Amino acid sequence: MNADAKTEILARIRGALTDQPVVPETPRAYRKTSELSREEIVEMLEDRLLDYKANVFRETAESVAERIATQLGASARYVIPEGFDTAFLPEDTAARRVIMDPNDARKASALSVRELNQVDAVVTSSTVSCAQTGTIFLSGRPDEGRRAITLVPDHHICIVPLDSIVELVPEAMARVEPTAPTTMISGPSATSDIELERVEGVHGPRTLDVILLG
């Protein structure tokens, strides 16, 4: 049945193309390489993220733990992916505790969806960020984790190393493994479905804190 459908659809398409349309070479005259300085690119990313109502902080390896602690607040249970550099994290306290997810939902220690719904926040790194559009790419690398952990918790604290920031979309896409499960994030979740008026905070994390690290 299915084989029949495939055969028939392909025959229909071949029948539709008997005029043998000539395909021109695809022009790619759009910008593929940035001409801006590093600082200009970082400023552009910051500007775009703020426009999306994300919170942006510039930190160094020394100050990042304190920033994370501040953003989490005194009382928080938060999750990190297994490959995340724990040197960036504040010390656990009685009220603030980190939970490590093994990056594989099949493992017994993996947090269930329900458990993820109970945690207060998630802290991850990121693959690359595109300044032109204010977009952070997560591609399931060990310090980014599986997709569910950055989706269900209501607060995402995301580390963006300065050297992972590029200006243009083509530059960013080139740094992502195509078949990796990828999430491109441009600000906290939002909707424009009511009178096309943008409202931040629907199903995805309603708070996005971006830490520009370097």
Place this chain on the structure above:
Amino acid sequence: MSITDLGMPAVRPVHGQGNLHAQVAFPKAAKEELKNDQMRANIRHATHTIRGKRASVVGEVPDWQQLRDSGSAIKERVMANLPELLEAFEQNVMARGGVVHWARDADEANRIVTELVRETGTTDVIKVKSMATQEIGLDAHLEEHGITATETDLAELIVQLGRDKPSHILVPAIHKNREEIREIFRREMPGATDELTSEPRVLAEAARQHLREKFLTTRVAISGANFGIAETGTLSVVESEGNGRMCLTLPDTLITVMGIEKLLPAYEDLEVFFQLLPRSSTGERMNPYTSLWTGATPGDGPQNFHVVLLDNGRSAVLSDPDGRSALHCIRCSACLNVCPVYEHAGGHAYGSTYPGPIGAILSPQLTGITSEKNASLPYASSLCGACYQVCPVKINIPDILVHLRDEDIRTQHGQRTQDDAAAAPVSHDPATESADDWRSEKVLTGDADSDRTDPGSRTPRAATRGAASDVVASVRSAGRKIAQSAPARKIPTQMDAMMKGASFVMSSGKRMSLAEKGLPLGRVVAGRDHAIGWLPGVVGGWTDQRDVPEPPKQSFRNWWKKHEGETEQRLAQDGVVASDPSDGSADGPAAEPPQSSNGNNDQDGAQR
């Protein structure tokens, strides 16, 4: 295009089915929708807002035109190489643990999805907004088979809870304002209280609460796809709210329904479309969330992944070299937002899942222009060209509209070959079988079906015969006569009758003069406001929305007859000798002074 020329097997185009047909043809539906002032105000507000946003974010991209050129060329390449790309896509999805299904039409796609859901043993599914599943009427089909599909996109949820129909590609509830949405939520959402205000933020929060538990517990999700990458088998969904991520990430099973035209050859091509789509669509630099996945990733996301490749008329669109670029559409809806016709008529008037300018060229091609109700869609445009200007993949919508009008006219006049024009075999689809009420209003007999039975024998001759003899009397009764004399022949439209009649009258000075005697009648019709607010028949469309000024009391021909002598008089006074004094003067009255027995009123009339 001739299929047999190249010695290829002749495959007749097979058109699509499902929510692609109007129940009521555009002119009639638009007339109804125009009465809805609230809806028009809502749409006007929304489209004007988004126009401004789009213009501002497109304006900041210096290489926008280069991106459009690339997008257009990539899509052209996709269409030319579609069989190879589809097979590559299938192989790559399978290599990554996904299952690929092929669906010739809406029925087949619905059956496949229903069966896949049944196999999981669940009766609840969550859905990501998808044009393809709207097109095939999947939700209704699932419901008939005891499966509840919950729409998770906010606008789709508003439409679903309001038992309404989508009216916009991007914002299906664009025709509802915040007050109306609040009312729907209060009525339909369990637990909604009086505290629910009409603030968009509050309404969005209500949707979050309403759907949260669904996301956490539902084991099967159904999505569409914005892009499918042939070289990797990767799929992509572009969204804002996170409902897409929820559906694509949390369930055990994911079923994606994708039109075959959504493919892109290479991953690299995404860098073009990820720039074109969000700016054209929501007027944002980038939409909040874009998901990319390839097959099933062990330990991350749904472990059972199916993709259903949907034809449903797309191959038929592909078969027309002059219309196939309609398949380049990436469903951004920029053309809707700039269209003056959409702004006034709204999305519902188009009937199909695909409204606006793109719908006007896509729907009639998917169903075939011989599908009577959709045959009016190519006329639902003023050809102002704004749609082409904003289209991110440069679909020349006005050109295709004109091409489809030509197809329609030639179909009406039997000038297309049977293979060309015959309604291709469409699987059982009630929408195509219901009697037409667009054309029939204009068809003299109202018997549109006879016109459809034998397209090969259509001839405009019948129009010649009847209409010419009966211009002044009721065109409807004339048409009936024609129909009786030649029931199997092409039924002339009122337009045919009008054109024939005009030719008959204008070709004779006597008949023209006689016809002009009817002018004062128009003045009676016009009444005291000197305007005619309603005309019957095919010209009635004009008077629906505007008035026609009353005709002059006297035609120019009659006025000239009385006054042409004045010229000679003046020439004589100036001492100039008329070149041919005998010319025409024998017929006309002798030279008369302006203050003749005709009186002042007549002059007024002639100058009006």
